Amino acid sequence: MKKVGVAILGLGVVGGGTYQILTQHREFYAKTQNVDIAVEAVLERNRDRAFSLGVPEEIIASNIYEVISNPAVDIVVEVIGGVGVAREFVLDALNAGKSVVTSNKELICKYWHELERAAKRNNAGLFFEASCVGGVPIIRTLLDGLQANHITSMMGIVNGTTNYILTKMMSGGGSYEEILKETQKLGYAEADPTADVEGFDASYKLSILASLAFHTKVPLSKVYREGITKIAPEDIIAAKELGYVIKLLAIGKQTEQGIEVRVHPTYIKADHPLASVNDSFNAVYITGDAVEDVMLYGRGAGALPTGSAIVSDVIYAATHKEVKYATFKNTAEADKGTKFVTNFRSAYYIRMSVTDKAGMLAKITGIFSKYGISIGEVIQKRRAEGDTVPLIFVTHDTQELSVRRAVEKLKECDDITKVDSVIRVVS
């Protein structure tokens, strides 16, 4: 039976899960995959952490060179995170001819071409299933399951923290600030939640997934990004009234005009399959020209679910020697010609506070009309809050720039106290 040696760089949450899965399933993989996968080295400064996981002392390496010079190591798993030493170590491993498996979305999304070149130069594999949507095999699906399709659209709930917060907000658990605090107490949100709540994490993942779906590198800089921090209780109430759920969606589309990629809070119809993806669950909804609609749903994070994706890559690398999986076929050079669309089409939910006087509706719809925006729904209610009333519009599909211009114009009106919210809508 073929023997394959693995090194794990970093024994944090995911590294620990990976170590546990690999050691506990060794016999199982020998039986079902016909390969004997042994952990031959770990790199972890905190030796107590290593011992607590049951790592034998003799396989704890002191530095990266000990790992990459170890002939028993065939595959290096990087689960350190970030783009500092992680990048150096991954390049070291690739340059030593080791295949690399990583969960590091930031690294892949920011240094894709560099890593890919290093992998190809050294005939090493580069696998990163665990970088997107935890245990859900979304990357394998794009590369090996839906590859017969022109993918025209993908919409994903790819961040568990924000989905947890939004689910609580939708079920009446409180304001954004209150639920964020509670989520932090539960350990589901970081002390500094910026990467999650401002959509950075989702942007990294979208950059990777869109690159694979659309067969060209989609740089992070092309991803429009907007977080969930400005969603008000009024937007939650209106969503329910209008039959929507609010989700932070990562949306990628490919049309004849080019590729559009954006992460933002979205109103999505309550009967859409993504609308019932709740709590910390993730899902990606993909549309292809042959397969039509497909959705993958599962745990987007966690030691064992993410470990499942890492070990899946390890087994894949061990049993599909021929496949290096580095990625799409384009070169950095060819990718330079890719077109991106920023003035995308969408429907919009627009909430504003206006002076309670005659003719306001006509005035506002007049402005929308001037920018070619057609209105699908309006909610106007009298409220006992001084002399302003809330007005809510849901537009038909229109252009992003038209809406931005119309909103600028609305803000200039004396009788419009405030344009409180602009949220994109998927119907």
Added chain:
Amino acid sequence: MKKVGVAILGLGVVGGGTYQILTQHREFYAKTQNVDIAVEAVLERNRDRAFSLGVPEEIIASNIYEVISNPAVDIVVEVIGGVGVAREFVLDALNAGKSVVTSNKELICKYWHELERAAKRNNAGLFFEASCVGGVPIIRTLLDGLQANHITSMMGIVNGTTNYILTKMMSGGGSYEEILKETQKLGYAEADPTADVEGFDASYKLSILASLAFHTKVPLSKVYREGITKIAPEDIIAAKELGYVIKLLAIGKQTEQGIEVRVHPTYIKADHPLASVNDSFNAVYITGDAVEDVMLYGRGAGALPTGSAIVSDVIYAATHKEVKYATFKNTAEADKGTKFVTNFRSAYYIRMSVTDKAGMLAKITGIFSKYGISIGEVIQKRRAEGDTVPLIFVTHDTQELSVRRAVEKLKECDDITKVDSVIRVVS
């Protein structure tokens, strides 16, 4: 660029879709997959059908020998269906060293070991993604995406016709018979709907999927099967009242006691992700020891979705030469030792008609209790229908055999007019 020749056996719905996808995407695959895939032969008696699809006359073969002796043909796609000529042709192709891609669930499930042996003997590939759940890459996911896991459970809505009928029944569209007729008119159900409504189609798929998930051949004969024809409007009403949806589920479980596989109508909680899989959509919900819960959702049938799965296999076979994918690692010999569980655990919904007199509830619960069955919910209502009343019980988890015995006992009671329905419950 590598050139790969494909032959298509049968130009029915799926064969036509496959031909269309392959010819229309040829350039796209050359660009994205670095392989030039050409349809080199088709085998179809109805030449007019072939011409209507735009098939050039010179590639229409007269017989299977013309196809398998054609050196330009590397991969043979079988979409004839059934286990007659399809089996012969697939064996002919494998014996000629051609890799085979098939959508034929009945063939794979009934002749797996024979086909696998032929494939191995001739170093040919055998791929059958399209045999289960149409365009959804469920087989690739089990083999290459979740292979790090002990799969403990899978529950699937794997038949579109029955899911369409049950969705209509749940939304008040009429009785089973009425909706079946309507479904037949729409062309979503066959004139003879037996294969679908009696659960045969789902059993074939479960046999295949459970074999892959549990790493041993699960013969069709081990699959418990029950169709949807006996579901009464009263069961639909009760489901709604109790917060359930009725689905025809294909369930596979692996425990220390062995493997259990069963296809039957199921009450499933309305907030379970499978409950909102409606109309002709399919989905499979998988639980693994590392990944936790994963669900794949999509089109289970149709020319292009199923064609997407076939072409995915064609590309996979063309670009992963090393991987033959024949299947699991066990031999027919080793599979003989596999244990199966028939006395499985489940909760149950039991509806009966009883004489409207004092003490009935005590009598019935006494019988349940005698067989160790504990009751979770009871619905008893007075109705103006002579002197019988309906009584509905939902049990806690118990044993299949206990319920069968208790039901036999209940049927013997003079005051129980009828045990109308016994439906298994997933909570």
